Amino acid sequence: MKLFQLVLLFMVLPVVVYAQPGYIEVTAPVNRQLKLAIESPRSLDVPANSPVAAQVSDVIAFDMNMSGAVIAESRPQQTTAADLMFGSVDFIPWQSAGFDLLVRGEYTLKGEKLTIEFRLFDVVTRKLIAAKRYLGTAKELRRFSHSFADEILRVLTGEKGAFTTRIAYVSTQTGNKEIYVMDWDGNNPLPLTRNGSINLNPDFSPDGREVLFTSYKRGNPDLYRRSLSNTAEVPVSNRKGLNITGSWSPDGSKIALALSKDGDAEIYTLDKTGGHPVRLTINPALDLYPAWSPDGKQIAFVSDRLGKPQIFIMNADGGDVRRLTTSGDYNVNPRWSPKGDKIAYSRMVNGAFNIFTVAPDGTSGVQLTSDGNNENPSWSADGRFICFSSKRSSGNGIYVMRADGTGQTKVTQGKGMAYFQPVWSAPW
Numbered sequence: 001m002k003l004f005q006l007v008l009l010f011m012v013l014p015v016v017v018y019a020q021p022g023y024i025e026v027t028a029p030v031n032r033q034l035k036l037a038i039e040s041p042r043s044l045d046v047p048a049n050s051p052v053a054a055q056v057s058d059v060i061a062f063d064m065n066m067s068g069a070v071i072a073e074s075r076p077q078q079t080t081a082a083d084l085m086f087g088s089v090d091f092i093p094w095q096s097a098g099f100d101l102l103v104r105g106e107y108t109l110k111g112e113k114l115t116i117e118f119r120l121f122d123v124v125t126r127k128l129i130a131a132k133r134y135l136g137t138a139k140e141l142r143r144f145s146h147s148f149a150d151e152i153l154r155v156l157t158g159e160k161g162a163f164t165t166r167i168a169y170v171s172t173q174t175g176n177k178e179i180y181v182m183d184w185d186g187n188n189p190l191p192l193t194r195n196g197s198i199n200l201n202p203d204f205s206p207d208g209r210e211v212l213f214t215s216y217k218r219g220n221p222d223l224y225r226r227s228l229s230n231t232a233e234v235p236v237s238n239r240k241g242l243n244i245t246g247s248w249s250p251d252g253s254k255i256a257l258a259l260s261k262d263g264d265a266e267i268y269t270l271d272k273t274g275g276h277p278v279r280l281t282i283n284p285a286l287d288l289y290p291a292w293s294p295d296g297k298q299i300a301f302v303s304d305r306l307g308k309p310q311i312f313i314m315n316a317d318g319g320d321v322r323r324l325t326t327s328g329d330y331n332v333n334p335r336w337s338p339k340g341d342k343i344a345y346s347r348m349v350n351g352a353f354n355i356f357t358v359a360p361d362g363t364s365g366v367q368l369t370s371d372g373n374n375e376n377p378s379w380s381a382d383g384r385f386i387c388f389s390s391k392r393s394s395g396n397g398i399y400v401m402r403a404d405g406t407g408q409t410k411v412t413q414g415k416g417m418a419y420f421q422p423v424w425s426a427p428w
Contacts, residue, residue, distance in 0.1 A: 034100040036070040036152075037123075040077045041105030041116065052109060052138075053077070056116070056145045060103060062185055063149035063163045066409065067384065068402050069156050070101065094123045101129075103152070112137045118148040120155065130155050142187060162380040162427065167387050168192065168202040168211050169398050169422040173414055179213055181228065184380070184387075184400065184424070186411030192226060193233070201421055205248050208425040212236065212246040212255065223257060223274070236274040245289045248272075249296050256280075256290035256299055267301050267318075280318030291334045291343075292316075293360070300324065300334040300343055311345055313360065324362055331356075337379050337403075344368075344377035344386055355388055357403075368405030378423045379403075387411075389420040398422045 038060045040053040057074035064072035094102050102123050107116035117133040130151055134144040146163035153161035168181045174191075177198045182189040193199045197217035204211055205225075212225050215233070222238040223246045237243040241260035248255060253272060258265045267281045267290050281287040285305035292299055300313050308329040314321040325331040330348035337344070343360060346353045352373045358365040372392030379386055383403060390399045390410075397412035397419045412419050 033068075034070045034156075035098055036064055036072040036101040036103065037075045037094060037097070037099040038064075038072060038103045039075050039105075041107050041118075042077055044106055044108045045110075052107060052141060055141060056105060056107075059142055059145035059185070060149045060152070063146060063161065064152060066400065066402070066407055067149075067153055067161065068407065069153060073099075089121055089126075091121075091123050091126045099123050101152075103148075109138060112139070114138050114141060114144075116141070116144055118151075120148075120152055142183065146183070146185075159382060160427075162382040162384065162424075165208065165381055165427055166204075166425045167378075167398065167411075167422050168204060168425070169389070169412075170200060170202070170418075170420050171412075171414070172418040179211065181211070181425075182412070184385075184411070186398070186413060189412075192228070195233070201245050202423050203247050204423055204425040206250055206252045206426055208427060212248060214244045214246065223255075225272075236272075237270060239277075247290050247292060249292050250294055251296060256292060258288045258290070267299070269316075278318075280314065281321075282318075289333060291336055293336050294338055294340045298360070300336060302332050302334065311343070324358065324360070326362060327365065333376050335378050336360075338381060338383040342403075344379065346375045346377065355386065355405075366405070368401065369408065371408075374399075376421045376423075380424050381426045385424075387422045387424055389422055 038057045040057050061072045061074045064070050100123055102121040103118060105116060105118045114137055115135055119131040120129045122129050132148055132151060143164060149163045150161040163184060165184050166181050167184055168179060170177050171180050176196050179192040179199045179202050180189050181192050192211060195217040197215055199213055199215045202211050202213045210225050210227050214221050215224055221242050221244050223236040223243040224233045225236050226233045239259055239261040242258055242265055244258050246255050246257040255270045255272060257268060259268045264284060265286045265288055266279055267287045269278045270276060283305050285303050287301055287303045289302040290299050297316055298313055299316055300311055302309050303312055309332050311324040311331050311334045312321055313324050328347040331345055333346040335344045342357045344355060344357050347356050353375045354367055355369045355374045355377045356365060356367050372390050374388050374390045377386045377388045385400055386403055387398060387400050395410055397410045399408055399410050401408040
């Protein structure tokens, strides 16, 4: 049975920002990363809420260590007599311990009402670099912590992180194939579908507020869209045959997908409500998995027109079709990087799938994974990370890695179930 046949079965309130103008200038020897200390935030409540402090430190440390920009370390609160005031810091102990940067925080938690403030200091120059205060509820604590980690990355690199984004994926934990969403680090998993059927190939809208997916809940593989804020599953395409592997255009105005209404599976575009179908491929082979370039001018897709699945690229109107992958005889699951300079995909190597990247002109191919069976890569909004599904001796689940293949980390927690087809959201 061909792979293409198998695949079918298968608010936070406004923040108050006050930071010193200018850009961080921290220097370190080229043979080491900067070291960041995250001090457990100080509670202004009596008694203190220690679980809050521990959670904040762990979230920021995880984000920053995964970023690869720094070596981050959670530290218990160690305010000295010289820095009892929140804005005052005794930098000598931190310098002596070899730290370049310091995060401090303080918070109040009154019932469910949370106020938390973070500050980032350059230990070397002894200056405040950035500060933010967040107002919201206790449930938003992790989100606030991820948001400040984004700010740290912006200060260090000039580009904000994607730590407040989410990942949608398919899981069999209920016994059916249902779609879930979770924070990028695997926390707060929530079911998106609960229809007791087969639900596949989720894709986030460009604003991160809707998910497109295929469901067999009415017997046929039909395409639906669903907002994260309500439970309505709105039909997009229920044409005869396949309505699968839907993909939002970068501006959200169109959807590319595979339809078999006229025979074999071909790539079409629809408007976002499912109307005005335009056929892009005309070939007796199977064409699936369309993936838009970030500028919306090109679409990568998978076709077995050469006998085995390979990845091709065409213009968004279906013209100028050219082959992308020339190595390997089984290449699938293309996903364009946010900057448009790379395409991640899965290739079968010695009987197992692994994640590769390649430039859109077919050059600069790199293998990123080598352990287990790895499929369905998807880029983070900032292009720093790739999520993917993997079956390994260390456990089956959704993994996250840096774009160069380092830091491969399992983020899903459940055992004894399947996790697959992850897709990363844009910031929202």
